[in-house]
Structures are given as structure tokens and as C-alpha cells.
Amino acid sequence: MFTGIVTAIGTITQVQQRGDLRLTIACPFDPAEIDIGASIACSGVCLTVVDRGGTKGDAHFVVDVSAETTSCTAKRMWREGAKLNLEPSLRLGDELGGHIVTGHVDAVGRVADWQPEGDSMRLTIAAPANLAPFIAPKGSITINGVSLTVNSVQDRDDGTVQFGLNIIPHTADVTTLGELAQDAEVNLEVDTIARYLHRMQALRAG
Incomplete structure (x- = not known):
């Protein structure tokens, strides 16, 4: 669950076409605070972190994007160099600054x-x-x-x-x-x- 309050802008630095798309997204987060399996909303799309690395302020995380997701979202957003609005999932006790957002594009x-x-x-x-x-x-x-x-x-x-x-x-x-x-x-x-x-x-x- 998210609130629609963006905390950072990320940039897709690598796109791999496997069975699904595998993306590496550069971001200013602390990799120590990005959990494997955690959800991050990427321009409104809830994606699961499968890997992460880098240093605090110069981090990256990796996600897999299914064909279903690419077919239901804006074209050209999953290309190398594209910028994405990032929001980690809401944690218990966090301020609900926007409104309840699921990360499922309608x-x-x-x-x-x-x-x-x-x-x-x-x-x-x-x-x-x-x-x-x-x-x-x-x-x-x-x-x-x-x-x-x-x-x-x-x-x-x-x-x-x-x-x-x-x-x-x-x-x-x-x-x-x-x-x-x-x-x-x-x-x-x-x-x-x-x-x-x-x-x-x-x-x-x-």
C-alpha cells in the first residue's frame, strides 16, 4: 500500500529482456533500507525488489516487469534512461499524506x-x-x-x-x-x- 507521495525520482539504467523485463533502477535511497521482496511503486506500478546494491545516496534496485504489466501501463516508460516516480510501501505509523494507493494501474x-x-x-x-x-x-x-x-x-x-x-x-x-x-x-x-x-x-x- 502507498500514499501517492513520491519520495524520489529514479532512472532506469539497464533493461534486460528475459522471460520478463528485468530493470535496474538507480535511486538516491540507502540500499541497507531496501529489503529484498519489498514493494516500491514505480510511476504508479507496484513492483517487487529482487536485488539491490550501491551506496547510500547512490543506490540501485532490480525488479522484474511482466508482459501483463507492460501491456497495461504507459508506453515507453520501461526503456533505458526513463525517469520514474518512486515511493516505498507504507509502513505502520507512517503519515498518510496523500490517499490510499494500491499501485495497480486502472x-x-x-x-x-x-x-x-x-x-x-x-x-x-x-x-x-x-x-x-x-x-x-x-x-x-x-x-x-x-x-x-x-x-x-x-x-x-x-x-x-x-x-x-x-x-x-x-x-x-x-x-x-x-x-x-x-x-x-x-x-x-x-x-x-x-x-x-x-x-x-x-x-x-x-
Whole structure:
């Protein structure tokens, strides 16, 4: 379990195509605090550490990424040199600074518009129709592993949805969101509470 509060940006330094993809990700963590078998969210994708090394502040960890995961996440994110938002899993007693995040990507969205707004960046994200019931103004959503608040929602005639949110300068600086460009693909995870409420309502209606 995660909170959507990114603690570091990592860089994929090696990609090996085995049965699955094996990635080596450089990060500023302390390798002594990275446990084998631990979960780390990588741009919103929960992955299991299978190896680690390096020194404090100049560490790396290794993960395996299945074909199922690569097929359900943003294209080009699993290439050498790609930067990833990193968040170790929540520990008992940690502050829940964002919202409850599972690290399971629900869909891939697209940056439909990108505009400066004051000191912030206003993003409009296009999402598929199956996510429309879960996205609401002032609700929470995870974009590439970052917990954000939805500002506006526009349902489209084809059933898809576009929603707007603001990226403040701090968030742009400490995550990869400041580097998003027009039409870029992003990993989306809807709020867990919204998912369960939708399920309950569907059962009652059925």
C-alpha cells in the first residue's frame, strides 16, 4: 500500500529482456533500507525488489516487469534512461499524506492539454470510458504514482472523460510530472474508496 507521495525520482539504467523485463533502477535511497521482496511503486506500478546494491545516496534496485504489466501501463516508460516516480510501501505509523494507493494501474490516460496557470501547470487528462464513474471534482486520483486532486470533470459524448488538475511548482520539481508533454501517456489509478462505492451501488442496482 502507498500514499501517492513520491519520495524520489529514479532512472532506469539497464533493461534486460528475459522471460520478463528485468530493470535496474538507480535511486538516491540507502540500499541497507531496501529489503529484498519489498514493494516500491514505480510511476504508479507496484513492483517487487529482487536485488539491490550501491551506496547510500547512490543506490540501485532490480525488479522484474511482466508482459501483463507492460501491456497495461504507459508506453515507453520501461526503456533505458526513463525517469520514474518512486515511493516505498507504507509502513505502520507512517503519515498518510496523500490517499490510499494500491499501485495497480486502472488505465492509461493521455495529456489532452497543458497550460500554465499562475505559478502552476494546468493539465487536462483524457481517460477511457470505464474510468468515468470513478472521477469526480475534488476527488483523488493517482497520475504516474502521484496523488492529486481533481479540479474539474467533463464527460464526453463517446463515454470517455476529461478531467483537469493543477501541478504546483513543488510537485513539478520533485516528480516527473513537470516533464509531461502534450499527448504523453500516463498511468491512472482511481481512488480505492470510489471503486468500492461503485461496486456497492452496482450490486444494489442489480
